[in-house]
Structures are given as C-alpha cells and as structure tokens.
Amino acid sequence: MSSARPHPTPHTARRMFGLLEPICLVTFFSEECNEELAALGHRTYWDGYFASRAAPLGRVTAQVVHAAFYNFADGEAARHIPSAWETIAPEASVAARERGSAASLRRILGAELAGSPGLVRAADLTTKAATSAPTEGRVMYAGMRGLAVPSDPVARLWHSATMLREHRGDGHIAALVGARIGGTEAHVLSALEHGIHPAESFGRIHHLPKERLAAVMDGLRDRGLIDSEGHFTEAGRATKQRIETLTDELAVPPYEALSPAELDELVSELEPVTAALEATGSQ
Template sequence: MTHIARRMFGLLEPICLVTFHADEANEELAALGHRTYWDGYFASRAAPLGRVPAEVVHAAFYSFADGEVARHIPSAWETIPPEASVAARQHGSAASVRRILGDRMAESAGLVRAADLTTKAATSAPTEGRVMYAGMRTLPVPSDPVARLWHSATMLREHRCDGLRRSHRRSRRRAHRRYGGPRAQRAGHGRTPARVVRADPSPA
C-alpha cells in the first residue's frame, strides 16, 4: 500500500502544483479582483468549506501562523463570491495542465482514461476526518477531461494533506504527553529529533 501511495504521489502531485506555481490560475484569480496571491489562495482553496469564519479555515489548513488566515478571510469573499474563486482556480489550473501537456496529449484517449481512473479513486475514498477533502467532494466533477484530471488529483491531494495534518496533531499530542512544555512542540513539529529533545535538559 505504501508503494502505491508513493507512486500516486509522484504521478499526481505535479498536476496539482500547477495551481500554485504556474501563471494561469493566479492570473484568473487576479482578474476576478483578488488583490494579492494570498487573497486568491485562501479564497479559492477554502471556498469548498462554505462561508466559514477565518478560525475554521485556520483549523482546517493547520499550517499557517496565527492570524494569517484572518488577513484574507472573510474579506476576500466580501466582493467576490467563493464559487467564482473556485471556478477561476479550476479554469486556470486546467489551462496550465493543457499548456504543459500540449493539445495532442491533452486530447488523447490516454488522458481521458487517466482522468477517469483518478476520478474513480478520488470519489471513492472515505471522508471521515478529512475536512478539506470532504469539502471538495461536494463540488461537481468537471466534464472536460483535463479539468477532471486536475480536479480529481487535487481531491486526492487534499485527502492526503488532511491525513498529514491529523498525523501531525497526534505527533504533537504524543510528544506533549511524553516530554511536556515547549520542547514537546519542537518534537511534534519534527524540527528536533525526539531523542535530542529527551536528552536536552535545557529550557526551550
């Protein structure tokens, strides 16, 4: 199972990352009126959760400094509906994938099969404890094969990230029970090996 998961990561992660590193999605979000990259990022990625407060988005993402989400949510949704941001993110990301693949591959039977298989996997995983993934499951699956491939790959990425966040929280709780105090947080974050934390008597 671990081998399969790693293989899927290697195949699907590059498809998802166009959203963050290629130009098209950012340009689509900017065209909507999002002032900064982070306005568009939070507005579009968190939109499947609904119009929730910043505290909910912060808890779901679990990887940003306190107060960072509140700089963008809910203000980014006040003039631009979440649904519009989701659509811009998807449209721009699919355009990036199509550009990178080229029209011939993007329109091939092989890509359609890849999109179908990825969609089958992405719509079959359990939603328990996977907040971001469950939110994406509520969105309609695109009919265009390239968009469907990106959408389904991104659903699987959110499923994996939800799992990593849960694992990270468990790690921090275990470290706190074992060591206590700030050094437990360092161990839970993985910044300092547990054996080092355990051996270090100095205050954090």
C-alpha cells in the same frame, strides 16, 4: 490459494502522491491560475489562494480555515478570510481556480498529450479513486467532494488529483496532531528533512516574527527533536518518519476502489503527464 485481490499498500499511496502532486502544483506555481483569480478582483496571490482553496467549505470563518489548513501561523487566515469573499462569491473563486489550473496543464502538456486517450483514461481512473473514499474526519476532502466533477478531461484530472491531495492532507494533519506537531513545527521538520538549515530560513516560515520562531525551535529542543544547533536528533528524525509513514497509511483508502490492473494502468498513463510537468517544475 486465496482469490482475494491484493489491497493497495502505503507504498501505493506514496507512489500516487509522487505522480499526482505535479498536476496539483500548477495551481500554485503557474501564472494562469493567479491571473484568473486576479481578474475576479482578488488583490494579492494570498487573497486568491485562501479564497479559492477554502471556498468548497462555504463561507466559514477565519478560525475554521485556520483549523482546516493547519500549517499557517496565527492570524494569517484572518488577513484574507472573510474579506476575500466580500465582493467575490466563493463559487466564482472555485471556478477561476479550475479554469486557470486546467489552462496551465494544457499549455505545459501540449495539445497532443493533453488530448490523448491516455490522459482521458488517467482522468477517469483518478476520478474513480477520488470519489470513493470515506469523508469522515476529512474536512478539506469532504469540501472538494461536494463540488461538481468537470466534464473536460484535463480539468477533471486536475480536480480529482486535487481532491486526492486534500484527502492526503487531511490524513497528514491527523498524523501531525497525533504526534503533537503544530503547523509551524511541521514546517521546521520538513525544512530539516529537505536539508534546509537553519530551518528558520525556510520560505514558508522565514517571515514570521523572530520571537515566534525562537519559541517554536525552543519547544522542539525541549522535546529532544532538534539539537542545540537546530539539526535533527535521532528522535526528531524518527518522529518525522512516523508521521510520513502514517500519512501514507491513511492515504490508501481511495485506491482501494481500483483493481490491481486499474492501478497499474493509472500509473502507466500518469507517468508521461508527470514527467512533462516535472520537466517544467509545473510552471
């Protein structure tokens, strides 16, 4: 009988994504982060978003941010980068994002859960996973790995969950590139997967010029991924599933740093945290 410990599976990565994503979403859904970024002088939500998320990469150009983020339309990054950094140092935006996100978590979780030994343990194990994966080909993840890990457990949990989110996102982009699905096309497929029809009404793309959206939809029809009414074809649904499956497979490496017992413990400690956040929509 083999004594080798079992490796984490794509199912593990999908399970961890479900548990960690609500922790990350406070950055985008709660007011504290936006307030911290506005207090620095960022004029709009999107100024703060682009500046604080891209800041771990350094003072890179809009073209680099566009490439790394992948799913924004042409020109959107350039409306915020590098102007968002002209008077506000990237390091200040990173710190504001961390402060606001941690404050949101403390408010939503309450003092008892936020200060519990279970949360501290979850932060420790999440950090162990998040700081253990190879960085090759993982641009956003590598940027986050270059930042100091916070000592405060709540901030550390948010920071490490966000590191793992960027790691998964880098892998998702690789899967999209391999499937020849561009950023706007990816939003269309996600909208259809979530039952949004017409897909052009999806909040992430509905503001784009009608001509641009029409060209994207025509391209997906030409490839046989959507039908004449804008619904998934069998080939389109299969393509979306292959992308998600590969994303899960590519998200496994961080969890190989944890033993099976540690993974079980991490799931157990994260469950009440995730449940509390899901109850409020991470707001």
